[in-house]
Amino acid sequence: MKLKHHSIIAAVSLIVILAGLNGCGERAEQPVAHETPTDPAGEAPAAAVEVNPFFETWETPFGIPPFDRIRDEHYKPAFERGIEELRTEIAAIRDNPEPPTFENTVEALQVAGRSLTRVADTFGNVNNTDTNDFLQELDVEMTPRLTRERDAIYMDEKIFARVDALFGQRETLGLDDQAMRLLELTHLDFVRRGAALDEASRERMKEINARLSELTTVFGQNLLKETNGFELVITDAAGLAGLPDNMIGSARAKAEAKGLADGWVFGLDRGTFEGFMTYADNRELREQMYQGYRARGGQGGDMDNRDELSEIAFLRAEAARLMGYENHAAYQMEKNMAKTPETAEAFLLEVWKPGLDRAEQELAEMQRIVQDEGHEFLIEGHDWWYYAEKLRQQKYALNDKELKPYFELSNVRQGAFYVAQRLFGVTFEPLDGVPVWNEVVKPYAVYGPDREFLGVYMADDYARESKRGGAWMSTYRDASNIDGWDIRPIVTNNLNLAVPAEGEPTLLTYNQVETVFHEFGHALHGLLTKARYPRFSGTAGSPRDFVEFPSQFMEHYATEPEVLAIYARHAETGEVIPQELVGKVRAARTHNQGFKTTEYIAASLLDLKWHDLAPDQAAAVEDVAEYENEVLAAYGKPSIIETRYRSPYFAHIFAGGYSAGYYAYLWSEILDADGFTAFKASGDIFNPELARRLKANVYEAGASRDADVLYRDFRGQEPTIEPLLEIRGLN
Numbered sequence: 190m191k192l193k194h195h196s197i198i199a200a201v202s203l204i205v206i207l208a209g210l211n212g213c214g215e216r217a218e219q220p221v222a223h224e225t226p227t228d229p230a231g232e233a234p235a236a237a238v239e240v241n242p243f244f245e246t247w248e249t250p251f252g253i254p255p256f257d258r259i260r261d262e263h264y265k266p267a268f269e270r271g272i273e274e275l276r277t278e279i280a281a282i283r284d285n286p287e288p289p290t291f292e293n294t295v296e297a298l299q300v301a302g303r304s305l306t307r308v309a310d311t312f313g314n315v316n317n318t319d320t321n322d323f324l325q326e327l328d329v330e331m332t333p334r335l336t337r338e339r340d341a342i343y344m345d346e347k348i349f350a351r352v353d354a355l356f357g358q359r360e361t362l363g364l365d366d367q368a369m370r371l372l373e374l375t376h377l378d379f380v381r382r383g384a385a386l387d388e389a390s391r392e393r394m395k396e397i398n399a400r401l402s403e404l405t406t407v408f409g410q411n412l413l414k415e416t417n418g419f420e421l422v423i424t425d426a427a428g429l430a431g432l433p434d435n436m437i438g439s440a441r442a443k444a445e446a447k448g449l450a451d452g453w454v455f456g457l458d459r460g461t462f463e464g465f466m467t468y469a470d471n472r473e474l475r476e477q478m479y480q481g482y483r484a485r486g487g488q489g490g491d492m493d494n495r496d497e498l499s500e501i502a503f504l505r506a507e508a509a510r511l512m513g514y515e516n517h518a519a520y521q522m523e524k525n526m527a528k529t530p531e532t533a534e535a536f537l538l539e540v541w542k543p544g545l546d547r548a549e550q551e552l553a554e555m556q557r558i559v560q561d562e563g564h565e566f567l568i569e570g571h572d573w574w575y576y577a578e579k580l581r582q583q584k585y586a587l588n589d590k591e592l593k594p595y596f597e598l599s600n601v602r603q604g605a606f607y608v609a610q611r612l613f614g615v616t617f618e619p620l621d622g623v624p625v626w627n628e629v630v631k632p633y634a635v636y637g638p639d640r641e642f643l644g645v646y647m648a649d650d651y652a653r654e655s656k657r658g659g660a661w662m663s664t665y666r667d668a669s670n671i672d673g674w675d676i677r678p679i680v681t682n683n684l685n686l687a688v689p690a691e692g693e694p695t696l697l698t699y700n701q702v703e704t705v706f707h708e709f710g711h712a713l714h715g716l717l718t719k720a721r722y723p724r725f726s727g728t729a730g731s732p733r734d735f736v737e738f739p740s741q742f743m744e745h746y747a748t749e750p751e752v753l754a755i756y757a758r759h760a761e762t763g764e765v766i767p768q769e770l771v772g773k774v775r776a777a778r779t780h781n782q783g784f785k786t787t788e789y790i791a792a793s794l795l796d797l798k799w800h801d802l803a804p805d806q807a808a809a810v811e812d813v814a815e816y817e818n819e820v821l822a823a824y825g826k827p828s829i830i831e832t833r834y835r836s837p838y839f840a841h842i843f844a845g846g847y848s849a850g851y852y853a854y855l856w857s858e859i860l861d862a863d864g865f866t867a868f869k870a871s872g873d874i875f876n877p878e879l880a881r882r883l884k885a886n887v888y889e890a891g892a893s894r895d896a897d898v899l900y901r902d903f904r905g906q907e908p909t910i911e912p913l914l915e916i917r918g919l920n
């Protein structure tokens with residue numbers, strides 16, 4: 190199985206702020222003017238007479254943000270007003286003369302700052318997909334300010350006193366399960382954010398938090414610039430040998446966009462990188478790509494991330510100590526299924542050794558191919574993908590070029606819709622004429638089995654320079670059902686597929702097919718939620734090491750013959766993928782798993798080792814690369830397999846919310862492997878009874894109960910690790 194670097198991006202929403210998750214300040218472009226035009230006659234600026242859409246109720250279909258009317262300069266005044274409104278609402282909670290009640294305190298905190306949430310969600314998402322200098326500057330300005338607003342709430346003695354009083358009498362308040370959980374978690378959020386600290390410590394925490402939000406924002410921005418800053422320009426067509434036509438077409442289009450009369454340009458987005466490493470026959474060019482990829486953020490200059498990440502590690506360690514935890518990892522892990530860093534590490538090491546052993550076999554098999562080709566060289570890091578593909582062809586007579594015509598994007602998405610329909614009775618209907626943030630976006634209305642409206646699903650599939658890398662799910666609006674509001678979510682899936690040449694279909698590799706299913710699984714988790722409070726809605730409040738379960742679970746369906754028969758149709762002829770090819774796809778699933786397991790666990794261990802440091806240990810790290818090497822050598826990582834991310838471009842942990850949490854994908858895989866195995870064992874991958882329990886206890890439940898309870902209620906028993914090892918072929 191699959192290791193995905195994609196994630197759930199929480200926009201800088203207040204819900205997220207209140208939930209204590211980390212927003213991911215990152216880039217993104219809005220093709221509109223940046224300057225506010227001023228009338229030369231000295232009259233009011235044109236923008237001043239125009240209505241800011243954030244100051245209105247949105248009358249758009251389903252309340253989708255009016256992207257066609259939102260201009261870059263609307264965000265800041267909307268943030269300002271939203272912050273003012275939040276402060277007024279928070280003051281009303283704090284200074285309420287009535288004694289605290291669940292409604293006037295805990296629930297009121299849940300719903301405070303709605304207009305700020307609306308602008309922060311819109312901004313956060315657009316800044317991720319269509320950024321520009323103007324938006325990036327605003328991000329750098331606003332992220333620390335929002336952090337300060339959040340801290341002001343969580344370190345407010347009077348508010349905490351009200352929450353604490355309610356917490357003390359919680360058994361007598363007559364709360365139902367969800368309300369009780371909201372009270373308990375709200376109390377915990379306050380404690381974990383420093384409400385119970387003395388004043389000096391609280392002040393220091395505020396400084397640390399403000400600085401951390403600056404640093405993580407800059408880290409992400411530097412990384413985007415470093416990624417865009419590299420281009421491999423090929424002018425001699427001989428350098429293209431081995432590459433698939435669609436990659437060549439995209440590279441030519443990219444060259445044209447850059448005004449090059451001839452030649453081909455390859456960038457470092459993950460899809461292009463992996464494609465190039467897999468197919469390019471020219472070993473030297475592969476090495477250039479490989480070195481370019483690994484150098485990002487750590488090669489000196491203005492975009493170097495090493496100082497930022499060292500300071501981040503130090504400040505996180507200091508904050509954890511202030512809060513009474515051993516280290517940042519211990520702090521983070523408290524709310525996860527794993528509970529402690531030691532448990533997470535022990536689990537990773539349980540899979541690490543079988544992965545290394547398998548990788549060693551893979552290397553030996555690939556080296557034989559090199560010899561058979563009559564070469565002398567030993568395989569190096571930049572050879573792995575290329576020879577892994579050759580080995581796959583040799584062992585399974587399967588290559589991606591043969592498969593790709595069957596994996597056309599819109600067909601693949603129909604396959605994912607089919608699975609949702611069969612499992613959960615959910616249908617997706619394309620929407621026309623609704624506002625979108627970019628013309629490539631495809632919007633859908635989503636309905637349940639009784640045609641009840643569940644939410645809006647919006648897919649943004651293509652890479653562009655204004656978009657952050659990777660694939661992710663996010664929300665423009667979270668679900669909420671306080672007082673029967675029945676607010677349904679607006680969910681997005683983002684991919685970074687290369688734009689095909691004019692008139693060509695978008696063809697995916699099998700890996701990309703899995704990514705479509707993966708992000709779609711997150712989307713379902715967001716769309717199906719029935720939790721009453723936004724704090725528990727779908728992906729929003731789920732522990733990191735549980736939240737990848739609903740997404741990875743969906744990946745299993747992509748290789749099921751019944752599902753392939755639906756979506757894997759030849760892009761030109763419409764012919765369903767031949768059974769023989771299906772057999773090969775399934776046989777090849779464990780191929781290269783030694784490598785994939787090793788590069789992923791290496792990155793997970795590195796993450797843990799940046800975050801289990803005491804402050805003085807973190808301060809003592811002088812050379813980032815040296816520290817990385819020491820850590821990884823201690824675990825016995827072979828140098829030929831690069832960690833999935835080196836620290837200076839490890840955005841998950843230094844610019845996103847996955848610090849001390851990158852292990853979570855593999856942890857969640859215990860659940861998805863075990864859960865899917867239950868369906869398989871029943872003889873029906875759409876087993877209605879299992880599907881009903883899965884829907885009720887996972888996709889609809891969101892975070893309204895503890896993750897281990899949710900899983901047990903679905904499965905009827907504890908998960909075991911064997912299915913994971915089995916599916917990866919590591920047993």
Ligand SMILES: [Zn+2]
Nearest residue numbers: 195196737740
């Ligand atoms: Zn994911």
